Amino acid sequence: MEAVSNQAMRILRLFGNTTAKKISVYAGAEQEYFLIDRELYNKRKDLIFTGRTLFGAAPPKGQELDDHYFGSIKERIACFMHELNVELWKLGVSAKTQHNEVAPAQHELAPIFSDCNTATDHNQLIMEAMKRIASHHGLACLLHEKPFAGVNGSGKHNNWSMGTDDGQNLLDPGKTPHENAQFLIFLTAIIKGVDQYADILRVSAASHGNDHRLGAAEAPPAIISIFLGDQLQDIFDQIEHGEATSSLQGGKMRVGVNTLPYLNRDATDRNRTSPLAFTGNKFEFRMPPSSGSISGPNFVFNTIVADALKEFADQLEKAEDFNEAVHDLIRDTYIAHKRIIFDGNGYSEEWRQEAARRGLPNISNTVDAIPALITDKAISLFERHHVLSRLELHSRAEINYEAYIKQINIEAKTMIDIASKQIRPAVLKYAGSVAQSLAAIKSVGGDTSVAEELLQEINENIAQFHKALKHLEEVAEQAQLLQGSSRSQAVFCRDYVFEAMQALRVPADALEMLVDEDVWPFPTYGELLYNI
Template sequence: MESKKIFGRRVFSDKVQRQRLPADIYESLKKTRQQGLELDPHVAKEVARAMMEWAIEQGATHYTHWFQPMTGITAGKQDAFLSPSGDMEVIEEFSATALIKGEPDASSFPSGGLRATFEARGYTTWDPTSPAFVKDGTLYIPTAFCSYTGEALDQKTPLLRSMEALSATALRTLRLLGNTTSNAVIPTVGCEQEYFLIDREKYERRLDLKLCGRTLLGARAPKGQELDDHYCGRIRLRVAAFMRELDRELWSYGIVSKTRHNEAAPAQHEFACVYDTANITCDHNQLAMELTRIVAKKHGLACLLHEKPFAGVNGSGKHDNYSLSTDDGRNLLSPGKDPQHNLTFLLFLAAFIRAVDKYADLLRLSAACAGNDHRLGACEAPPAIISMFLGSALTEILENIAAETAGNGYRLGSMSTGVSALPTFEKDDSDRNRTSPFAFTGNKFEFRMVGSSQSIAMANTVLNTILADSLHCFNTRLSMADDVELEIAAIVRDTMHDHGRIIFNGNNYSPEWIVEAERRGLENMSSSQAAFPAFTRKKNVELFERFHVFCEAECRARQEIMLENYNKVLSIEAATMITMVSRQLYPAAVRYVGAVASAYRSVQEAGVPLPSARAHLEDAAGEADQIAAALHAVEERYRKLSSIGDPMEEGAFIRQELIPAMEELRRHCDRFESISDKESYPIPDYIDLIHRV
């Protein structure tokens, strides 16, 4: 089978390590990976030797420390294995120091003030928990990235810190529950990635897609997703060929891409990968996004990862499926056949309820970016209100425990279609709720708010940390309890009383939920700008410092980076729109008006009465004038941006002044498109973009 032959062939995997490393070195490295033990320098020397030899056999000539700065993408500088050894002679070498430590310019990446321009030194350091791989003739070594003074400048370092904090706290919980066999608790994540595919030639003719990842102009196509005929429908031949190659690429890097299908909107698709530890899944998703773009280009396509590339059809998200496993293979979120008596499950479920309610602002923050503002709350994704779906069965169990009543017991029904020839099967314990931002789906939680272009690192850093906080609180109570079972029941009762408001099993898209959420006191942060201040709220800074995930300076730096990115993205969109309208759309409108006027004169000279032609001419001329006026308004507000100075005020001005002006300009440009002939519209329209793959 081809997939088995190619799977993981580009990865310095556990299997390769076991084959190439001395037994004692391999076992030591394995303990470092699985138990977080400190790395022995002698081990690093042997690993470096074996890693280089393997990489060279795979065709590698260079190596790079591959890291994830606060840009949302990955980075790394490449060094050759070659070193001079004498008169025109060279050797291939790769030392333990080169494996463990790298030094990129820390002042050239976003630091939020942690690094000044003249403070250039930063370090990358090998992450032995995530396997190295060879790509395009280079050995990629997953690393963390920090400043000279030790602050995290990347997405990975806080994620690894939060994983350690959660493991230590959850392991303490298991010990209090009588578990003496597990040695680590590991957050496991499976990621679903949505994306759009469009024709490359059409993409190259759209400045907004090239610079911003989304269309700033464009009238809706006559047909969008109204007929629900694209979702899970027949995959077009060109897309199917792309998907086949993408799967082969992903498999070769050890990424278990399991599911692929058409999504709801035309030209929209999805792939989903099997679970792995949170940090490896994060690495895999970053690599997968890069590979998706590369493979698309080979097939004459362009992959769009923006949250909302096209108006009027669904945008794209990235569902973060999160669970907890022990190192001996136990899923702590599995309810089992008798969840009302599964003390471990009930305790961890209560920990999630408390965490999600108490730190809802941080979860919202973890999905905050300019692109996601177009998607959240648009009845195609969860609203910007955090709530939790548990389903009727689990909710009833918790409510019964809270009310100290026995209930009717937990029963899984059978599904029968009413057709005798079709098999019956056991139903799940609840329906799925695709409108909920945080939904329990059998043995995991699905966090549906993360944007398609975002790294999942921040979302999982937050989940790990807030869960560690809840478990730490529960551990204090359990350690003083005479009867653990009675204390767990008391914890569940108190959690439902204090935090049960977060549970909502209904339609999160409905207007009634907005009203109900406000009544419950749940925060509605409809814009990313409203979410950014959560990073520096006192309770959140104290949380991150308590578990050594972020210090206060790192919290402030990240808030500044996120806000600066938000402002810059929207500023670039405004500048791009100005360029497109002033150099393409407005000149086209003027030419079209001239052409219509010339045709109208010809009709008049021929003595043919055609009053509709004059009406159309006046309409087109009026729209051209409106475009000019609206363009001037956008230009005026764009110029004012540079004089504001304060990032929060700048963001507020963008939302209150610049974005409405851009929306007005788009309205007139789209109207011009709808009344002009296709030849007069200078850029590919929505029909070309989403219906021509």
């Protein structure tokens, strides 16, 4: 935050601001979470030990009707939200909005903006309070990024802006943004910083849990890009080809019913598939994990913006014609970094191909993201602004690898435990009862085709299940004995242990659909997501 303030003040002085003495960074983190019945939670070892379900067949109904998203908040959940708000207000956390999210049993809370350090602390208090207060209502709060396969996961949308101590929002375009050179300088600095250090920004949002969410056609893709909106995009297009002489207006939305008035439409409305969108007077970074701290994404964003502002100030302070230098700087920087601007569907395969053509990094998992912390580029950046040293960056990389390895190990051991002690005994017991029924039907000359087909499907899947379980046990043990660097261990966990976990889940979820629900040893997705 000091780095941003120091460099932004240089820019402000060049634009004639003599009253501001400090720049503050502001943040507001929207927190997504799931609430499920605590009694059901207590019957799921995977939720208890890992925070997510490691097994579970899809329920008959998911989120396809959007009826949870657009529906009213259930009374039990509303009571939880009310107590949560009261407790947070006591702590000085001004929680402002609360609503259902798109997945069943998913919700969101958003606080009022505050300075970046305070916002970070507030978000930690919010997560702690959610966990504690949920138990008061017989609920369990899940903050994992992907607690349920097949429905949307949870993120933490980090809204970021800069403001002066004399009351000016530096990311507010004003009524005539095409005439607001100061605003365009700050905006261009962000574009430059994000493009230049996209890999570092990506690792700030990386975690094992977030690997399940990013790029899954429900959250931002793993490719960093910026959405500016029609109005700002039009201004930059004008600047690129000469002078910006006008700004697009928001216009009106036609609602189709004569008895309703036309509604104002924001020309800078956000693209919800974009990982970083300009939303009027701030940027919304939509990649951070729901269970993590926003400190990482914010200190990275602060530093890369400070670095771009430093370059701008160094150049503008030497300019003979300031206005001409500002125009040229905005134009040249935009042209050099406009590859990071994208307003289309970030979930599409076409964007992945286009991003590759543009040379944008597509870092799909945490293990591949971590090395960005210890490149010469990253070390030079953070040391240049006295944010982190080389040793501190190497420490963070080591800690991230270690966390990834331990999380995979815990999940693997939990899967082995559930598969061995719960699923396999329940399926064999049920198969035995089907075999007895088959023998009984056959003894009276009845049609055994249905029972025979069911028993055959069970036998095929339990055989596949047993084989996959043995393989997971083997690779999990190998991971424990593996020597070498933390990175090599993390790569092994990703390529072998995690893949073995995925392979075990397939027959397990198939068996869930074959076995009597009274025999299945733990609550299903249907019960977890809808029994509130």
